[in-house]
Each structure stands twice: as structure tokens, then as C-alpha cells.
Amino acid sequence: MSLVRQLWLSVILILLASSLTNFVISTYFERKNLQEQLYLKNVDDVNSLAMMLSQDDRQLTDIQLLISATFDAGHYQRIELINPEGISVFLREFKGEMESDIPALAKDFFNFQVKPGIAQVSSGWNRIGTLYLESHSHYLHEALWHRTQAFFLSFIVISLIAGAIGSFVLHFLLKPLEMVVEQAHRFSEKRFMMLPVPRTVEFAKVITAMNSLAQRFKSIIEDGNKRLDELRYKSQHDDLTGLANCEAFETLLDAQLKYRDREGHNLLFMVKIFGMNEISLRLDKQKVDKIIVDFAHVIQDFTKQIEGRYTDVRFGRLSGSEFAILLTEAEDIQQLSDILVDVVRTFKGRSRDLYDLYVLHAGVYLAPDESRTTLMRRVQSLLIEASKERALALIDNKLTIVAPYNDDIQWRKALNAALNDNIHSVTFPVVKKDGSAIHYQALMGLELDNEVRKGGYFVHWARKLDMIPQIDFKMIEFMLNKIEQESSAYDYAILLSYETMVSERSLQRISQLLTEHSAAAQHICLEVRESVASANFELFRHFTLTLKATGCKIGLKRVGDSFSTLLDLQELGLDYIKIDSAFVFNVAINASNQNFLRGLCSLAHSLGIVVIADGVTSKEDADSLYENGFDGIISLMQQF
Missing domain, CATH: 3.30.450 (Beta-Lactamase)
Structure with a gap:
């Protein structure tokens, strides 16, 4: 009672x-x-x-x-x-x-x-x-x-x-008790939140003690994040600019080429500053370093001007004056290149010291089954050719996979038709060390032009047509129906987009859908990219708390770069995280990544979060990951 x-x-x-x-x-x-x-x-x-x-x-x-x-x-x-x-x-x-x-x-x-x-x-x-x-x-x-x-x-x-008066008084007196129960319930969900201390002495003692526990957890998380960030930064970032260093960016490219959607509209820009040697002869090192740092900020600001026209972005400093930008599921490369030219032109106009600099870039689409060496050779060849021609930019806009639709009207018609009748799911297991499945990753496939295409093929057009939330909703609905029809006991993970997470209307529609399918919702895992969550943390908090109330699980995908910036992580009650393949690739021979991932696993496990490795390509990497505390892996190989 x-x-x-x-x-x-x-x-x-x-x-x-x-x-x-x-x-x-x-x-x-x-x-x-x-x-x-x-x-x-x-x-x-x-x-x-x-x-x-x-x-x-x-x-x-x-x-x-x-x-x-x-x-x-x-x-x-x-x-x-x-x-x-x-x-x-x-x-x-x-x-x-x-x-x-x-x-x-x-x-x-x-x-x-x-x-x-x-x-x-x-x-x-x-x-x-x-x-x-x-x-x-x-x-x-x-x-x-x-x-x-x-x-x-x-x-x-x-x-x-007396009952009416007593009810009011009792409600007032027991309000602190409700706070105690709510805090205990949150603790059971791995959400270590602090609450205001009530005036009632007995309740105040309980909440003070529980707040102390929450504060200790918060301190542990903050200290752990700080150590992880320092460890990751030293091994993977350029000391001067804070961008990924050459080794880390090359690992990222390897993972992108071997693991990511090969039908994706992904592109690489290489930007180089010519004339730095001459400037270094007449300016001191501090001013030269400041030019490099300012330019790094400029290319990072470039992505803010094209926000909504790509899914994810990574930056790298390949050499002293050479930078790289990787954009996934991006729009037309020519349009993005023109914007980058304008951004660089603005940078040169900031100071007289920059007049002698000559900044140009080259851009290419990533091709399926292409190695990193081949990709870098292609883009560097364009860069050399651009420097000979004194061109601001030179791009190769040839796509290896050409869609049969040419404009907005054709794409909208094709996408709507596919969403109504031709949705497919591609699933693959997230496996534990013993081979059992934690859950299944579910990717959407749409039948376009009589062929099932993965997300990378159509996402950039769907984003342009503002259809991303609709696509995410349809995928959740499809998987709920699949679970109910098959009476499935497995969990299925679905990656949601930035557009869906920040849309209150989409969030409420998904919440209502999951509530209507409450039994099947227990087998749904919804995840967003770490970069999206860290850049919009309050919205992510709202997203997490709203949807967890329906019984589904919430996770983060492509974790690594920004995990330490997720403040109050202990309050969210995340169920799992998936470490970016860039940190997993060749981890068996990468001691610095092993140390970073070992610390990350320890930190996540202290909060009851399951840790999964994304895009494992070899048995050696899998063994190393399990030894360092990973609970499961997503393998690119059917068997090791």
C-alpha cells in the first residue's frame, strides 16, 4: 500500500x-x-x-x-x-x-x-x-x-x-516526497539529476543525500570527460588549429570509404594557402600562426553558411598550409565550391598582410570502392592543376551513380511514391562477444527507378525538399508494423536526422505514434548523431526525455569527437552509444585510440550505458575492442 x-x-x-x-x-x-x-x-x-x-x-x-x-x-x-x-x-x-x-x-x-x-x-x-x-x-x-x-x-x-482541506494540506506536505520518489525513479533510469531541497527537514535530508550522489556522479563525468578530451585532443588534433591532424583525418577517410553508404552524395574539398613561405620571411612566427588559426576558423564558418545542405562535416589540417573538408550527403559540389570561394575572398580582405596569399581549393565526389590513396591522388591532381592555371577552384563534379530524376518536381513525386508503397529495411546485427545480438541496425531503403536505394542516394534531395522528417516518421512507422506483424522479440535501431530532432511537430508525431504502438515501441531504439546532439543539447535533452517516456530506447551514433562537450550527460539516461568508425578503424595497432576508447567505455559504463563499436573491419580490431571494454560491435564482415 x-x-x-x-x-x-x-x-x-x-x-x-x-x-x-x-x-x-x-x-x-x-x-x-x-x-x-x-x-x-x-x-x-x-x-x-x-x-x-x-x-x-x-x-x-x-x-x-x-x-x-x-x-x-x-x-x-x-x-x-x-x-x-x-x-x-x-x-x-x-x-x-x-x-x-x-x-x-x-x-x-x-x-x-x-x-x-x-x-x-x-x-x-x-x-x-x-x-x-x-x-x-x-x-x-x-x-x-x-x-x-x-x-x-x-x-x-x-x-x-476536513478531507478536502486535508487533501490540499497533504498534497502540500507530500510534495517533497513526490520529489524524492521522482529523483529515485530518475536514478533507476541512470538519470542522476539534482533537485531543490525542500523545507521539510526529513525530506531535505534525503534529497540532500541524493543530490550529493548526483553531484559526485556529475563530478566523475566531468573529470572523465576532461581526461578523455585531453587524451583524444593530443593524439588526434592539430595543436595550433584544433582541427584533426593528418593521421586522424586519413583514418577518418579510410573509415568513410570502407564503411559508409557507398551510394552517398559525399564530397571532399582540399584547400591550400600559397605564399606562406614568403610571408613567414617578413612576419614573426606568432603572426604567421595567427593567420593559420584565423583561416581554420574561416573554413569552419563556411559550414555555417551551408547549414542544412549536408549531414555531417569533418575538418583536417593535412600540412602547414593545406586543409581538408569532408561533407557527407551534401548538395551539388559546384554550388558549395562557389560559396567556399566567397568565404576565402572575405578572409583575404581582412588585412594587408594577406594580400600576397593565394588560396585555392579542389573538390571531388567520393567514389564507391575507392581507396584513400586514389582519392587523395585525384584531389591533389586537381589542386596542382588549379595552381598552374591560377584558378580559385577546380572541381570534378562527375557522379559515379547518376539519378534518373533531374529536378524538384520529379524527385518529390518519386520520393512520395516510394514512401507510400516501396519502403524497405536493411538490417544487420550489433553483436556481443558471444555472438548474440544487442539489437539490429535498421537502414531505410526506397525503391526508386525499380531499384532499392539506401539513404545516401536520396537524402540530399529529401533535405532540399524538406522531406527528411517525413522520411524518418515513415521509417519508424514501417519498423513498428514490421515488429507487430512478425511478433519480433529483437530491438531495432533507427538513425534520426537533425531536422527531425529539432522539429517539435515531428517529435510530437513520433511520440504519439510510439504511444499508439506501445508494445512494439519497447523494441525501437532511436538514435541521433553525436555532433547534432552536442550542437543542440537542450533540444536533444527534450527529445530524449519526451521519447523515453514512450518506452523506446535512446542512443547516440558516431560518438567520439564531441562526447566530452555533452554537459549533464548523467541526467539523460542514455541506453547506448555507438563509437565512430574513425576511432575504431585499425584500433588494434593504434595505441592512442585504444587508451581513449578504454577510458570512454569506463565512463559510459559508470552510467549504465552500453558501448558499441561502429564499422569494425577485422578480427584483430574486434578482439581489441572487446578487450578494452566494448559491449558490442557492428561488423562489416559476416564472420571473423
Whole structure:
């Protein structure tokens, strides 16, 4: 039984006990008082009647008439005259039943026992006899019964009023208890949140203790994040600009080429500053370094100007004056190149020291089954050719996979048709060390032009047409129906886009859909990219708390670069994270990544978060990951 019900029961029992006690005591004294009053009435009436009978010389017939008249005029139970020899001379007694709504049980409970009034009747000096008079107690029963009814009616009214007041007071008093229960519930969900301390001393002690626990967890997370960030930064970032260093970016490219969607609209820009050697001869090192840092900021700002036209972005500093930008699921390379030219032109106009610099870039689409060496050779060849021609940019806009649709209207029509009738799912397992599945990763496939295409083929057009939230919703709906139709006991993970996460309307539609399919929703895992969550943390918090209430699981994908920036991570109750393939690729021979991932696993496990490696390509990497604490992997090979 809940504490609230116990308190209510206690209050009701106390109120009932006190009221019954009060009723019994008051009824007892009221009954006693009425008995005394009735006895005094009997005495007064019998004395008055005896005086009337003792006047003059009355014959027995006269006495009988007076007694009968008195009996008929009043409310008497018995009037009896007994002569000195003890023989009843005359008796009038009420033997009938009076109409009454008083229950027999109440009559037995009241049970009036009133002594009769006694007086002597005489004629002169001669004693005629003794007169006994008893008043009828029926009216006392009625009076006491009506009083009892009024008492219980007032008890009910007072109880209701007291209940209403008590309910309000109890709600106010138990509000801190609700906070304690809510905090404990959040702790059970691995959400270590701090709450305000209430005024109630006992509750304040509990919440203070639990807040201390939450604060310790927060400190552990912050310290762990700080150490992880330092470790990751030293091994993977350029000290001067903060961008990925050459080795880290090359690993990222390897992972992208071997693991990512090969139908994707992914592109690589290489940007180079010419003339840095000449500037370094006339400027000190500090100013030269500042130029490099400022330029790194400029190319990072470039992505802000094309926000919404790509899915993910990575930057790298390949050499002293050479930078790289990797954009996934991006729009037309020519349009993006033109924007990059404008951004660089703005940078050159900032200072006279930059006039002698010549900045150009080359851009290519990533091709399926292409190695990193081949890709870099292609883009560097374009860069050399651009420098010879003194061109600001040179791009290769040839796509290896050409879509049959040419404009917005054709793409919208094709996507709508596919979403209505031709949705497919491509699933592959996330496996533990023993080979069992944690869940299945589910990717959407749409039948376009009589062929099932993965997301990379159409996402950039769907984004341009503002259809991304619709696509995500349809994928969730499709998987819910699949789970229900197949009575599946497996969980399925679905990657949601930035556009869906930040849209309140989309969030409410998904929440309603999951609520309507509550049983199947227990087998749905929804995830977003780490970069999206870290850049929009408050929206991600809202997203997480809203959807976890429906029973689904929430995770992060492509984790690594920004994990340390996720503040108050202990409050979210994440179920799992998937480490980016860039950190997993060739981890067996990368000691720095092993140290980073080992620390990341330890930190995540302290919060009850399952850690999964994304895009494992070899048995050696898989063994290394399991040894360093990973719970599961997504393998590119069917068997090791």
C-alpha cells in the first residue's frame, strides 16, 4: 500500500475513532440527562395527580376517572394505584406500538431505564394507596435518534470538509516526497539529476543525500570527460588549429570509404594557402600562426553558411598550409565550391598582410570502392592543376551513380511514391562477444527507378525538399508494423536526422505514434548523431526525455569527437552509444585510440550505458575492442 493511502487511512481511522468516542460519551451523558429529566417529570406528575386525588372525599370511581383522564391527556406508559395491602386497585397502561422510524437496534442501544414517580394518595387521615406513574420513553428515543442522525450527518459533512482541506494540506506536505520518489525513479533510469531541497527537514535530508550522489556522479563525468578530451585532443588534433591532424583525418577517410553508404552524395574539398613561405620571411612566427588559426576558423564558418545542405562535416589540417573538408550527403559540389570561394575572398580582405596569399581549393565526389590513396591522388591532381592555371577552384563534379530524376518536381513525386508503397529495411546485427545480438541496425531503403536505394542516394534531395522528417516518421512507422506483424522479440535501431530532432511537430508525431504502438515501441531504439546532439543539447535533452517516456530506447551514433562537450550527460539516461568508425578503424595497432576508447567505455559504463563499436573491419580490431571494454560491435564482415 502506498504511503499516501496509508496516511489517508490513518487520518480516516483517527477521525472515525475520535468521532465515535465523542458520540458514545455524548450519547451516554445525553441519555443519562434525559433519564433524570424524565424521572423528575414522573415525580412532578405523580405528586400533582396524588394531590388531586387526595382532595375532598373522593370515591374510587372518581379516582379512576381522574387517573384515566390524566393518562389519556398525557404521554404515559403506566399509571397504577395500589392499596395498602399491595393489591392493584386501578391500572392504566399503554401496551400498543407507536409508529416510529427508529431501528430496533437503536432502541436497544438507547434502552432508557427510568424509575417511576411514586406518591401517596389519602383521604383525610386515611391512606388510600400508593400511586405509580411512568411517562412513555418513546419520545426520548425519537429525540435521541434525531440527535444521532444529526450527529452522523454533521460528521459526514465535517469529514468531507476536513478531507478536502486535508487533501490540499497533504498534497502540500507530500510534495517533497513526490520529489524524492521522482529523483529515485530518475536514478533507476541512470538519470542522476539534482533537485531543490525542500523545507521539510526529513525530506531535505534525503534529497540532500541524493543530490550529493548526483553531484559526485556529475563530478566523475566531468573529470572523465576532461581526461578523455585531453587524451583524444593530443593524439588526434592539430595543436595550433584544433582541427584533426593528418593521421586522424586519413583514418577518418579510410573509415568513410570502407564503411559508409557507398551510394552517398559525399564530397571532399582540399584547400591550400600559397605564399606562406614568403610571408613567414617578413612576419614573426606568432603572426604567421595567427593567420593559420584565423583561416581554420574561416573554413569552419563556411559550414555555417551551408547549414542544412549536408549531414555531417569533418575538418583536417593535412600540412602547414593545406586543409581538408569532408561533407557527407551534401548538395551539388559546384554550388558549395562557389560559396567556399566567397568565404576565402572575405578572409583575404581582412588585412594587408594577406594580400600576397593565394588560396585555392579542389573538390571531388567520393567514389564507391575507392581507396584513400586514389582519392587523395585525384584531389591533389586537381589542386596542382588549379595552381598552374591560377584558378580559385577546380572541381570534378562527375557522379559515379547518376539519378534518373533531374529536378524538384520529379524527385518529390518519386520520393512520395516510394514512401507510400516501396519502403524497405536493411538490417544487420550489433553483436556481443558471444555472438548474440544487442539489437539490429535498421537502414531505410526506397525503391526508386525499380531499384532499392539506401539513404545516401536520396537524402540530399529529401533535405532540399524538406522531406527528411517525413522520411524518418515513415521509417519508424514501417519498423513498428514490421515488429507487430512478425511478433519480433529483437530491438531495432533507427538513425534520426537533425531536422527531425529539432522539429517539435515531428517529435510530437513520433511520440504519439510510439504511444499508439506501445508494445512494439519497447523494441525501437532511436538514435541521433553525436555532433547534432552536442550542437543542440537542450533540444536533444527534450527529445530524449519526451521519447523515453514512450518506452523506446535512446542512443547516440558516431560518438567520439564531441562526447566530452555533452554537459549533464548523467541526467539523460542514455541506453547506448555507438563509437565512430574513425576511432575504431585499425584500433588494434593504434595505441592512442585504444587508451581513449578504454577510458570512454569506463565512463559510459559508470552510467549504465552500453558501448558499441561502429564499422569494425577485422578480427584483430574486434578482439581489441572487446578487450578494452566494448559491449558490442557492428561488423562489416559476416564472420571473423
